[in-house]
Amino acid sequence: MVKYQKISNEIRKRIADGYYSSDQPIPDEITLAKEFGCSRMTMKRALDILVSEGVLFRKRGHGTFIIKSCMQNTINVVDRETLGLSNLLKGKDVTSKVIKFEVKFPSEEVAEQLSIDRTTPVYEVIRLRIVDKEPYVIEQTYMPTTLLPGINETVLHSSVYKYITETLGLTIAGSHRKIRASKPTQLDQEYLECAPDDPVLEVEAVGFLNNGSPFEYSFSRHRYDKFVFTTVNIRR
Amino acid sequence: MVKYQKISNEIRKRIADGYYSSDQPIPDEITLAKEFGCSRMTMKRALDILVSEGVLFRKRGHGTFIIKSCMQNTINVVDRETLGLSNLLKGKDVTSKVIKFEVKFPSEEVAEQLSIDRTTPVYEVIRLRIVDKEPYVIEQTYMPTTLLPGINETVLHSSVYKYITETLGLTIAGSHRKIRASKPTQLDQEYLECAPDDPVLEVEAVGFLNNGSPFEYSFSRHRYDKFVFTTVNIRR
DNA sequence: CAGTGGTCTAGACCACAAT
DNA sequence: TTGTGGTCTAGACCACTGT
Numbered sequence: 001m002v003k004y005q006k007i008s009n010e011i012r013k014r015i016a017d018g019y020y021s022s023d024q025p026i027p028d029e030i031t032l033a034k035e036f037g038c039s040r041m042t043m044k045r046a047l048d049i050l051v052s053e054g055v056l057f058r059k060r061g062h063g064t065f066i067i068k069s070c071m072q073n074t075i076n077v078v079d080r081e082t083l084g085l086s087n088l089l090k091g092k093d094v095t096s097k098v099i100k101f102e103v104k105f106p107s108e109e110v111a112e113q114l115s116i117d118r119t120t121p122v123y124e125v126i127r128l129r130i131v132d133k134e135p136y137v138i139e140q141t142y143m144p145t146t147l148l149p150g151i152n153e154t155v156l157h158s159s160v161y162k163y164i165t166e167t168l169g170l171t172i173a174g175s176h177r178k179i180r181a182s183k184p185t186q187l188d189q190e191y192l193e194c195a196p197d198d199p200v201l202e203v204e205a206v207g208f209l210n211n212g213s214p215f216e217y218s219f220s221r222h223r224y225d226k227f228v229f230t231t232v233n234i235r236r
Numbered sequence: 237m238v239k240y241q242k243i244s245n246e247i248r249k250r251i252a253d254g255y256y257s258s259d260q261p262i263p264d265e266i267t268l269a270k271e272f273g274c275s276r277m278t279m280k281r282a283l284d285i286l287v288s289e290g291v292l293f294r295k296r297g298h299g300t301f302i303i304k305s306c307m308q309n310t311i312n313v314v315d316r317e318t319l320g321l322s323n324l325l326k327g328k329d330v331t332s333k334v335i336k337f338e339v340k341f342p343s344e345e346v347a348e349q350l351s352i353d354r355t356t357p358v359y360e361v362i363r364l365r366i367v368d369k370e371p372y373v374i375e376q377t378y379m380p381t382t383l384l385p386g387i388n389e390t391v392l393h394s395s396v397y398k399y400i401t402e403t404l405g406l407t408i409a410g411s412h413r414k415i416r417a418s419k420p421t422q423l424d425q426e427y428l429e430c431a432p433d434d435p436v437l438e439v440e441a442v443g444f445l446n447n448g449s450p451f452e453y454s455f456s457r458h459r460y461d462k463f464v465f466t467t468v469n470i471r472r
Numbered sequence: 473c474a475g476t477g478g479t480c481t482a483g484a485c486c487a488c489a490a491t
Numbered sequence: 492t493t494g495t496g497g498t499c500t501a502g503a504c505c506a507c508t509g510t
Contacts, residue, residue, distance in 0.1 A: 028476060060508075061476050198419070208303055
């Protein structure tokens, strides 16, 4: 943990604790820098994190203020989903049922999203993720076999994320995602136990490693009553 | 436009033009800094923007690389929705039908989200937004009358965003959003012209000004076949 | 004018990875 | 060891705001 992160965490904690009034600006950057024994640039960087999180905002010529509406927020359900569901819901009882596990040549769409050609085999995995005994999400995932060798049912039953990062020593860099509402498929109705008129929240994602290669193209279909996707949007 | 933005734009353009090979790292920060006549910190900042956009990623000890999967992306449908729908769909024919326009005391939930007490009147607006003659989204919006005086039917028929920024001279700072799938209500079916089993994509948002005050609490309900929410997620 | 945040610099040292 | 990006500094100057 580097200095700007420590400072950022401390300020975040202070805000949560009500240490600073939300009607007044927090102390100016130079004062805070002195308090934390760092340069103004480092202080600014610590505050930048909180601005990007939607906790603080700045007003040039005025000061830095707390965004009131950030307090009454529930848990951030997503926004860090590339950490893998097992991590996201740490503390919960997460299990997986493997519905499909095959190796095949990719469709044109899948090949394009994974930046591979159609002769590179991919895993096709369909898994039902179960949280505290309740069906939570059905994930359909395509992964290049070349990039992620050695995936098997054992891996699928625990954590693919863990396998990629720990066993293969790869680093996940991020993802591009699309979110839409959808009608339930037969599979959804069967495994998510939803009614024919229950909508489904679908998250389409391309995940990529820190070497730039897409490592997964996935469709996560969630029960509409158990999943909310949250984001923060800060204008610049 | 400041230096790091100009540089950032130039690099983005080069990537789009295929000026840099996506298999090789782009030139290192010091080399680029020399080329652009800036310090390394400024160069880093320019590249930071592209990293946050999911265009580049860095690998310590290696270099900075292009994310291949960023190329085949369609238009970013959202992510800048705080600009207002009129701006988002510029060039399209956007009209509004005002379904409800009242002033009332807020419910507990609305008061909490807007950080006001229950004695501060709010506008309640329900608008159908129509894009190129097709129903696009129903927005139910609550706004404090104190913060946004003078809203009327004329404003609602053009752009509330424009009214807030230009007429009132306020600055929109950002928003917190939650996205979920939902069953269609009677209102949805009537105005969005969707079937009883067509799902709806709902975006719940709290928008806030650059003085930290929440200025709107809204529910935007979209036809499932006409709206996709896109995001980029970069790990740090 | 004074006080705030925004940008930019030149340079130092650290962390990581390949050679 | 070399070369990369990551962090941090001390200070300069600019832009905006309210007095």
